[in-house]
Amino acid sequence: MTPRKLPMRNILRHPGRTASLTVLVAFLALSLFSGSVIVMSLMSGLRSLENRLGADLIVVPATSRGKIDPEKIYLQGTTGYYYMSASKLDEVRAMEGVVQASGQVFLASLRADCCSMPIQVIGFDPATDFTIRPWIGERMKTDLGKMEVAAGSRVNAGVNETIRIYGQPCLVAARLDESGTGLDTAVYCTMETMAELLSAAREMNHELKIDGDPAGVVSAIYVKTHPGEADRLAGEIRQTRSPKVTVIQTRTVTSDVERSLGGVSHTIAVLIICVWLLDLVLLTAAFLLLGGERRREFAVLRSLGMSRRDLAYLALKEAALISFFGGMNGIFLGLLILLPFSGLIEQALGLPYLRPGWPTMLALCAASLAAVCAAGPGAALLSARKLSRADIGTIMREGT
Amino acid sequence: MELAACGLAKRFRRNTGDANFLEAVHPVDLTMHSGEMMVLTGRSGSGKTTLLTMLAGLLPPSDGTAALDGKDLYSLSDAGLSRMRARHFAVIPQGASAVTSMTVMENILFPASLAGKDPPVRQAETLMERLGILKLRNVWPGELSGGELRRMSIVRALAAGPDFVFADEPTADLDDGNTALTLGILKETALEGSAVFVVTHDREAAAYADVLLRMDAGKLYKI
Ligand SMILES: Nc1ncnc2c1ncn2[C@@H]1O[C@H](COP(=O)(O)OP(=O)(O)OP(=O)(O)O)[C@@H](O)[C@H]1O
Ligand SMILES: [Mg+2]
Numbered sequence: 001m002t003p004r005k006l007p008m009r010n011i012l013r014h015p016g017r018t019a020s021l022t023v024l025v026a027f028l029a030l031s032l033f034s035g036s037v038i039v040m041s042l043m044s045g046l047r048s049l050e051n052r053l054g055a056d057l058i059v060v061p062a063t064s065r066g067k068i069d070p071e072k073i074y075l076q077g078t079t080g081y082y083y084m085s086a087s088k089l090d091e092v093r094a095m096e097g098v099v100q101a102s103g104q105v106f107l108a109s110l111r112a113d114c115c116s117m118p119i120q121v122i123g124f125d126p127a128t129d130f131t132i133r134p135w136i137g138e139r140m141k142t143d144l145g146k147m148e149v150a151a152g153s154r155v156n157a158g159v160n161e162t163i164r165i166y167g168q169p170c171l172v173a174a175r176l177d178e179s180g181t182g183l184d185t186a187v188y189c190t191m192e193t194m195a196e197l198l199s200a201a202r203e204m205n206h207e208l209k210i211d212g213d214p215a216g217v218v219s220a221i222y223v224k225t226h227p228g229e230a231d232r233l234a235g236e237i238r239q240t241r242s243p244k245v246t247v248i249q250t251r252t253v254t255s256d257v258e259r260s261l262g263g264v265s266h267t268i269a270v271l272i273i274c275v276w277l278l279d280l281v282l283l284t285a286a287f288l289l290l291g292g293e294r295r296r297e298f299a300v301l302r303s304l305g306m307s308r309r310d311l312a313y314l315a316l317k318e319a320a321l322i323s324f325f326g327g328m329n330g331i332f333l334g335l336l337i338l339l340p341f342s343g344l345i346e347q348a349l350g351l352p353y354l355r356p357g358w359p360t361m362l363a364l365c366a367a368s369l370a371a372v373c374a375a376g377p378g379a380a381l382l383s384a385r386k387l388s389r390a391d392i393g394t395i396m397r398e399g400t
Numbered sequence: 401m402e403l404a405a406c407g408l409a410k411r412f413r414r415n416t417g418d419a420n421f422l423e424a425v426h427p428v429d430l431t432m433h434s435g436e437m438m439v440l441t442g443r444s445g446s447g448k449t450t451l452l453t454m455l456a457g458l459l460p461p462s463d464g465t466a467a468l469d470g471k472d473l474y475s476l477s478d479a480g481l482s483r484m485r486a487r488h489f490a491v492i493p494q495g496a497s498a499v500t501s502m503t504v505m506e507n508i509l510f511p512a513s514l515a516g517k518d519p520p521v522r523q524a525e526t527l528m529e530r531l532g533i534l535k536l537r538n539v540w541p542g543e544l545s546g547g548e549l550r551r552m553s554i555v556r557a558l559a560a561g562p563d564f565v566f567a568d569e570p571t572a573d574l575d576d577g578n579t580a581l582t583l584g585i586l587k588e589t590a591l592e593g594s595a596v597f598v599v600t601h602d603r604e605a606a607a608y609a610d611v612l613l614r615m616d617a618g619k620l621y622k623i
Binding site: 001002003006009010013014296297300301302303304305306307308309310391392393 | 449450453454456458459478479481482483485486487489491493495496497498499500501502506509510511513514515556
């Protein structure tokens with residue numbers, strides 16, 4: 001046995017002491033790591049939402065507002081369907097201040113076609129689209145052909161597999177990157193394909209009310225405006241009749257999200273600080289308490305020729321090792337909670353949630369571990385100081 | 401080598417009735433020489449342990465010096481004194497002194513590794529054999545009796561051949577056979593060139609002493 005190996009030996013020979021300290025340290029790591037992952041996920045969720053939305057205004061039929069909250073489709077992936085005549089699209093496109101306008105058609109698939117839950121089918125017009133194509137383009141070089149779809153990251157179908165939507169076979173031509181929003185549970189196709197799917201859907205589902213030609217409807221119109229014109233145009237579009245429409249200003253959607261995100265991040269930060277303060281106090285007390293039992297042990301080591309510095313080093317190295325174990329455990333626990341339950345977390349928070357990529361996750365692991373490995377020995381400092389300062393002569397005489 | 405105490409004294413803060421301090425050790429002049437065995441006796445509470453720990457570099461005195469070959473121990477830095485203690489001193493403390501996270505053999509070899517010496521496995525085994533604890537070499541101290549622990553700390557102190565040995569009642573919990581054996585081993589250690597300082601209540605110890613001392617109420621007398 002050498003002085004260098006002694007810290008590890010002490011840890012292994014005192015499992016009870018080690019376990020209780022490890023638990024306290026693990027809490028530090030767990031709170032810091034999972035807290036920062038959640039905050040970062042929310043931030044990248046918002047950023048991706050802003051990027052994906054891409055439009056300044058979204059126009060949907062007014063009647064749909066009662067049944068379905070369109071904001072929910074983007075934030076949480078609620079599926080729904082509502083239609084209006086495509087003539088509305090031409091009307092909007094002709095307005096002054098509109099840079100671009102493109103229609104999309106929504107359809108909720110039946111369950112069991114491919115997936116355990118109903119998925120949202122979104123038809124878009126490749127010629128005018130500016131919200132979906134930039135995103136699909138990242139993953140797909142060629143355009144979508146007839147009866148081809150691009151699948152969101154949470155749709156359970158691989159490239160070149162065929163899924164059936166209302167009985168119609170569709171080839172999965174691409175899979176999209178995760179966006180952290182409801183868009184991840186959707187598949188995308190061209191208007192041409194969508195018309196086929198709508199006809200099939202109307203055959204099977206009589207509640208689906210489409211007047212006239214399925215090729216002549218849109219569910220939503222995405223509008224890009226000249227800078228500063230969004231408010232005026234929103235008002236102007238709201239004035240139009242047949243049908244009456246609801247206009248969503250995406251800036252209000254994202255700034256709403258941003259506001260609640262700020263609140264949530266703030267709460268999480270306060271929580272982390274509280275957990276840390278409480279835990280550090282507990283940890284310091286635990287080290288002091290456990291140190292009391294070790295006065296004699298340290299005095300003996302001192303009588304054998306160890307210096308105060310050696311003893312302080314011993315105590316701090318033990319604390320550092322325990323912090324490392326505890327930190328690893330806490331982070332592992334954090335991963336166990338965060339990885340499988342990110343869907344639940346998203347639902348609970350009601351905000352777009354996009355987990356950072358693995359390089360960032362690894363960096364967060366390392367940073368949390370480093371913070372804990374500094375905090376643990378920090379909490380042990382007082383106890384280490386007391387133990388190494390103690391007057392050996394006195395302790396040695398304190399009976400057996 | 402020699403260790404010279406000059407006016408070495410210890411006062412403890414304590415209410416004794418007539419004063420608010422206790423003169424645990426009155427100024428002591430004393431020199432330990434290599435090859436010499438000193439035996440100190442005296443009543444309980446007379447200050448024996450206090451004197452021993454001051455000589456062994458473990459308790460700073462209130463007054464006076466303890467100098468190893470002319471160098472005052474307590475003028476050294478803590479690191480310097482610790483290094484000196486590790487290299488030259490060995491202590492057999494009065495109470496229990498096992499490091500519980502090390503086996504008996506690891507305890508015994510630990511001081512040598514602190515001093516940066518090779519592990520004295522041979523000497524350790526010989527001493528353990530003589531004191532009848534060789535078969536306990538891989539046992540944890542928590543499983544030992546008081547007498548076995550005492551013998552372990554004796555072997556731990558002597559295995560690496562220290563220049564100075566400070567033994568505080570090393571035979572307190574030993575039977576007659578082991579007492580005689582231990583005193584004999586301490587005497588051999590002195591004959592091999594160490595300076596040995598033994599505090600004991602044992603009457604037989606006087607027979608082994610080169611210098612016999614007695615303490616009474618903090619005052620040291622040569623006999
Ligand atoms: N740290 C201390 N503070 C106050 N008084 C102390 C302290 N250490 C020792 N004393 C007192 O000093 C006196 C001498 O103590 P010491 O331990 O040296 O006696 P001793 O001769 O070794 O006794 P024993 O034979 O019982 O071991 C005792 O009266 C003791 O109570
Ligand atoms: Mg004593």
